[in-house]
Amino acid sequence: EASTTSWKVLREEATCPICLEYFRDAVTIDCGHNFCRSCIAQCWEGSDTAASCPQCRETVQQRNLRPNRKLANVVEIAKRFSLQAAKGAGEERVCGEHQETLKLFCEEDQTSVCVVCHLSRDHRDHRVVPIQEAAQEYKVGSSCVTQHLAHVFSVPFLFFYFKGKVKTRREMIAGEYNKLHTLLREEEQLLLQSLEEEERETLQRLQENVTKLSQQSSSLQQLITEIEEKSPAPGPDSVTLSPVDDRKRVRHGDKRQNLPNNSERFDYCVFVLGAEGFAGRRRYWEVEVGDKTGWNLGVCRESVSRKGKVTLSPEDGYWAVWLRDGGYEALTSPATPLPVSAGEVSFYNVTDRSHLFSFTDTFSGKLCPYFCPCNNAGGKNAAPLIICPVPAQAGGNLGP
The missing domain is CATH 3.30.40.10 (Zinc/RING finger domain, C3HC4 (zinc finger))
Structure with missing residues (x-):
């Protein structure tokens, strides 16, 4: 053996x-x-x-x-x-x-x-x-x-031989497991780094989306404000206009009037049109705006819709200017700050005789003078718009 x-x-x-x-x-x-x-x-x-x-x-x-x-x-x-x-x-x-x-x-x-x-x-x-x-x-x-x-x-040789074999085997096993642990630690670090990078990129995308949503919300709010300014909403107690005195003054009243809801009446906007329209002739009016903080002036097609909200633009049959927040704008699409020059329907500052704005467009059908005193703003904008008398030689022809 x-x-x-x-x-x-x-x-x-x-x-x-x-x-x-x-x-x-x-x-x-x-x-x-x-x-x-x-x-x-x-x-x-x-x-x-x-x-x-x-x-x-x-x-x-x-x-x-x-x-x-x-x-x-x-x-x-x-x-x-x-x-x-x-x-x-x-x-x-x-x-x-x-x-x-x-x-x-x-x-x-x-x-x-x-x-x-x-x-x-x-x-x-x-x-x-x-x-x-x-x-x-x-x-x-x-x-x-x-x-x-x-x-x-010999027996001593075999003793040391097998002892060395066991030692070598033990060291080899320990070395293999150390290498395995090193590989696992390296893989763990790579996975953690990848997860951290993914988290950073995800948070960055979320922040970018939040910023975009904030910008879109701001733009939407600005658009809503512009729409509300162009289509003023009626107050809870006064939604109608009251022509008074010599039919040359118009103001936003304090009480709702019980009037028939016919097709010629604006049921949402505080607008009033001239009694008589015109077509194919030159017309000229002077309107005293005084110290009002807001107003609309211009002409519109007689056929414009008077129901619901109204968009003031030539495309919808309105050629007008207005005062809002201390600034004058011609209601083009988009609005144009005043003054600019053009022709056909023109607006002037009578005080210093300066030209404000002119619309150039193809006018078909009958046009009506268009006036809007805007909401009275709790009394701050209660003054009326007043149609001023103009000598016949100056072209004035808008009467009561």
Whole structure:
């Protein structure tokens, strides 16, 4: 039994861990492990940089291959011991691969083979002799072999050998797990960085969307304000106009009037039109605006809709100017700050005789003078618009 154990240890030390055969031209790499030169070269084939050990995975330099002559001697001893064992067993030994009797000995690979092995690709071109003949050629004194093996595989040697094996195995396992932990930590950091970047990009997009929504809300509010200014909403207690005195004054009243809801009456806007329309002739009016804070003046088509909200623009049949927030605008689309010059329907500042604005358009059908005193704003805008008398030579022709 001790002889069998010694043989197994010897066989293991003389075997390449890649091809699992006896070492051929054994070499040692940086980490201390041994391989056949051809096996390690084939394992590293195609890699130009530092490679790793097939056994412990430690990074090594490919060019640092050192011949191991002492291991070559151990291989020779193992081969001879294998030959002696084969001779002693006679023809009872069979090939583990082909289940044929081991009758031959391959001199190149220094191992027993069967007839099928000899015909295979691995041994086809090798010199193979009968196992008895090889045994005579490599015969050595049994006492010499026994003495050498007893020296190499003494109990202290085996004790330290297996202890070193266990230590190496323990270090290899620890090294593998350390590498695995390092890879896991690196992967964790990469995942955390990716998550942080995704969070930053998401928050940035959300902030951009909030900013856009805020801008859109502001623009919408401004648009609502402009629409409300162009289409003034009636107050809760007064939605109608009261012509008074000489039918040349119009103001926003304080009380709702009970009037019929006919098609000629504005039911939403505080507008009033001239009693008579005109077509194809030049007309001129002067209107006293006084210190009013807001008003509309102009002409409109007689056919404009008087129901619901009204948009003041030439496209909807209104050619007008107004005062809002201390500024004068011609109600084009969009509105035009005053003064500008054009023709056809013109507006002037009678006080200093300056031209304010002129509309140029194609006027069809009958037009009506258009006046709007705007809401009285709780009394702040209660003054009336007053149509002033104009001499006939000046072109005035709007009467009561």
